Amino acid sequence: MSNATLPRLAITAGEPAGIGPELLIRLAATPLAANFVAIADRHLLQRAADRCGLPVELIDDDSKPVRTRRPGELRIHHLPLDAQEVPGQPDPCNARHVLATLAEAADGCMEGRYAAVVTAPLQKSSINEAGIRFSGHTEFFAERAHAEVVMMLASPELRVALATTHLPLSAVPAAVTRATLERVLRIVHRELQAKFGFAEPRIGVLGLNPHAGEGGHLGREEIDTIVPLLDTLRAEGMQLVGPLPADTAFVPAQRERYDAVLAMYHDQALPVLKSEAFDRTVNLTLGLPFIRTSVDHGTALDLAGTGRGDPSSLIAAARMALDLIQRARGARGDQ
Ligand SMILES: NC(=O)C1=CN([C@@H]2O[C@H](COP(=O)(O)OP(=O)(O)OC[C@H]3O[C@@H](n4cnc5c(N)ncnc54)[C@H](O)[C@@H]3O)[C@@H](O)[C@H]2O)C=CC1
């Protein structure tokens, strides 16, 4: 048996009334070699375990190194709910609790108390209904860490980064600026090297408009913004393919040309990933000073409380966090 300490993964439970707490219990039931530290309300997790019919051993986290973990064993950094959850019915009274779990996870990663954070889904609308402007974990962690970040969703077969994330479709064209695209492409390029091991990453860049603008007849963003930027970055040595028409960018022959795709907006590429690999896709944040992975789905309020939510994406997110920790340790020359 190895004498090494298990990596401490902070796991946030997300929306208390969603499927997150139940998925967290299912994650803890796996034999994955990690010290899972749930940042959540202890009683919420016990109720979730009861609903799933899974035995769980909740242990107060004392920050001590852990060398083995039995399936079902879960350490807890207890943060109390403000209102007891009703599955399927998010309560804005718990918005501050949810944000406190994210803050503890981010601060703990930056202070070296956790090796990474894995997040279960939260209900963005409920936080906004509490009067707190909130668009997602990605933006919250970026602000907390004072970092410029990019959202990427990755399955074993496809990686997709997003130039814009949580904004209305009507606001997308104005947000697709040269400065934004350059910042995003530089982060994606750097992180494909650091996190995925591509020495010279090839990035496929989607157009914004149908047929990538059809030579200017279906929109000018490609001609005015995207092509000149790609030319500049290619001159620096970046391998960039595109702008590609989004409707055919994901066919097998095109996929062979790139290691990741940059999509211009959320729904341009995520349906491709979710329809072919819903259970294997992980959301990760590029550019943070710590490792953050997450599920590819939302709170599934229709399933909350039934114990029937599929934990595959959360388990894949934990596995990816462990792989990224391993890679980072290797790069630093740690044992
Ligand atoms: N990482 C996060 O915190 C994310 C949060 N959300 C938030 O979740 C909330 C609900 O979003 P929706 O668009 O309704 O998407 P959703 O992913 O919650 O649900 C869409 C459909 O997929 C099903 N589904 C989702 N996850 C599942 C799982 N693990 N197992 C089985 N079925 C599953 C649901 O039952 C539902 O029928 C919103 O507030 C959204 O902002 C959405 C995506 C990611």
Ligand SMILES: NCC(=O)COP(=O)(O)O
């Ligand atoms: N569709 C991805 C999503 O909504 C998750 O966003 P985030 O909360 O991880 O920023």
